[in-house]
Amino acid sequence: MEDIISCIDIGTSKVCAFVARLSELGNVEILGKAIEPCSGVKKGVIVDIDSVSDAVRSCVQKLKALTNISIESAYVNVMGLHVDLFYFKSSVDVLRQDHEITSGDIERVLKKVEDVKLPEDLRIIDIVPRQYIVDGCDGIIDPLGMAGVKLEVESDVVVGKITTFNNIVKSLEKANVTIDGFIAEALALGETALTFDEKEMGAVLIDIGGGVTNVSVFKNKSIVLYDSIPVGGDHITNDISIGLRISSSDAEKLKREYSLALTSLISNDHEITVNELDGNTRKTIKVSQVVEIIEARIQEIFLLCKEKLEETGEFKDFSGEIVLAGAGISYMDGSVELAKEVFNLPVRLVAYKSLGIANPEYLTSIAILRYVAERMKSGRKDTKSSKPNRQKKEFGILKKIASLFNGLF
Ligand SMILES: Nc1ncnc2c1ncn2[C@@H]1O[C@H](COP(=O)(O)OP(=O)(O)OP(=O)(O)O)[C@@H](O)[C@H]1O
Ligand SMILES: [Mg+2]
Incomplete structure (x- = not known):
């Protein structure tokens, strides 16, 4: 029998929900996805349960309309901060x-x-x-x-x-969704985004989201550091808004339109007309003024990551690779070059295309589904052969732990 699994990624800028079918071989076939903007999370912490649960409910409704599947339970992400x-x-x-x-x-x-x-x-x-x-x-x-x-x-x-999980459980409960398991984001991302050799030889995964940057280090096939810095892509927007004295929404539009991480990549430094904060007057700025702000903030985020890695001693003798992920950085041309300058190491962006991931925003959800599928896989083989299996037991732990939280608050 085919299994249906769902996951919900609660991020600083959006809630994203996926439903997938798990084939007999443990492959994940995406049946539907829904994404809703959500402002109920600040710096990685749920500050408005209603806003999160509204976004979850809306995603669930969209998925029902799309796939005719009612999501009653889901795996949910937790980030390094927690x-x-x-x-x-x-x-x-x-x-x-x-x-x-x-x-x-x-x-x-x-x-x-x-x-x-x-x-x-x-x-x-x-x-x-x-x-x-x-x-x-x-x-x-x-x-x-x-x-x-x-x-x-x-x-x-x-x-x-325990208090952190309180708000996740409550937000989902209000949307009538129970939790199948909490998935530490970096563990799932590491499995999907890094190659076997990178995990073995050493890799730093830098996931820049809206309000948070997650930094994790993998060595000898295991995760050795998992931490977060409370800055992300939204800070770039904020800097543009303050620096150019324009509204946040105009700043976000400019960021997305001129998404360069390096001023040296500007091919035509033309003038742009933008609205003043008062909304009545217009003014002219140059593309380079936007990109200078983007470059400065991204450089700062990388430097903060470097500091964190140096603080924890994980950078001593590190000779592996840096892998960039997350919608906060993935759309920015030149981010790989900028990271190379800061870290003085080989850098690459997550290979979204070859991983079959259409948008950087979907990375966490798809990684969670693949991670869960991988951990369930042997358990499924087991059901057929009726041979008790290791991974089934391991996987059972996730469910058991989640059941302790469901209905606890
Ligand atoms: N086309 C784009 N160009 C530039 N930046 C973009 C683009 N699309 C989204 N972003 C930025 O990506 C960020 C959101 O990234 P992502 O979806 O990975 O974060 P999140 O999961 O919601 O948040 P977090 O992981 O921090 O909790 C926002 O700052 C947004 O402005
Ligand atoms: Mg995220």
């Missing part, structure tokens, strides 16, 4: 007399991660196994059926402040 990641190793003794590792052993070793002592206000929202170790032999992806006495797992544990 979560912490830590590494945890747990171990159990293998129970069977013949020492064959069963799904029960795998479930127990993963469950042990949940025993970790956390401060009162923090909750685990996801457990992502990096590798299993059987009797000291590491690098094992699926220990099921192997022989051993001791089973260990090294995991990335995602934890978040």
Whole structure:
């Protein structure tokens, strides 16, 4: 039977919802998408539950009209500002007399991660196994059926402040949507946007959204840093508005029309007529005045990312690649060149086209769907062969944790 999954990306500038069909092979087929502008999130924090829930409701209605599917539950994103990641190793003794590792052993070793002592206000929202170790032999992806006495797992544990999730749950509840799981954005983005080699050799993913820039670092196939800076594309708009003394909406239009990150790329520095703030008078400015402001702000965002990376020590001896993502930066021609100047490292933009992603705004949603599909995949194989499976257990954790939150507030 085919599975239908949905996800909701609550961003600073928009709410985006997708519904997809999961094929038998675990491939994601997008059935419908809806996007609604939303101003209920500031600096990555929900400040207006009604505005978010209205946007979610409207997306759900659009998806119903488009696909005839009623979205009752969805996976939802959480960004770096709200979560912490830590590494945890747990171990159990293998129970069977013949020492064959069963799904029960795998479930127990993963469950042990949940025993970790956390401060009162923090909750685990996801457990992502990096590798299993059987009797000291590491690098094992699926220990099921192997022989051993001791089973260990090294995991990335995602934890978040319970109060933060309160508002996400409430916003979705008001739109009659329950949560299937919270997905740490960077984990999903890392899977979709980075190549296997980048994750192995080292990559910094810089996702510039509307109000927030997420910075994450991947090394040896794992995420080693996940943080956020409260600046994004909306700050470029704001700078243009203040710098040229024009309205925000006019500034946003100018930004989108002259979307260059470098003044050196201006081919024709012509004059543009814009409205003064009072709305009655017009004035003339030059393209270079807009682009200078864009360049200065993007450079500042990159410098802030660099500072963050240096602060955490993640930049010492770093020789990997920088990958830029998010609608706040992806439309800006010259952003890759500017980033190269700041970081002095190879830089590229997420390969939206070859990933089959039509717009940068859809990246998070599609990445979440693919990430969930990947984690469900083996569980589906499992149903057919009736062989208990590791990933099904791991995936069950997401659902179980979400169920703790649903109806909690
Ligand atoms: N065509 C365009 N040219 C330039 N900038 C654009 C364009 N379209 C969107 N943007 C900018 O992209 C930003 C929104 O990016 P994105 O959709 O990735 O953010 P978000 O997910 O809503 O927010 P966040 O991730 O910060 O919570 C806004 O600042 C918007 O002005
Ligand atoms: Mg976003």
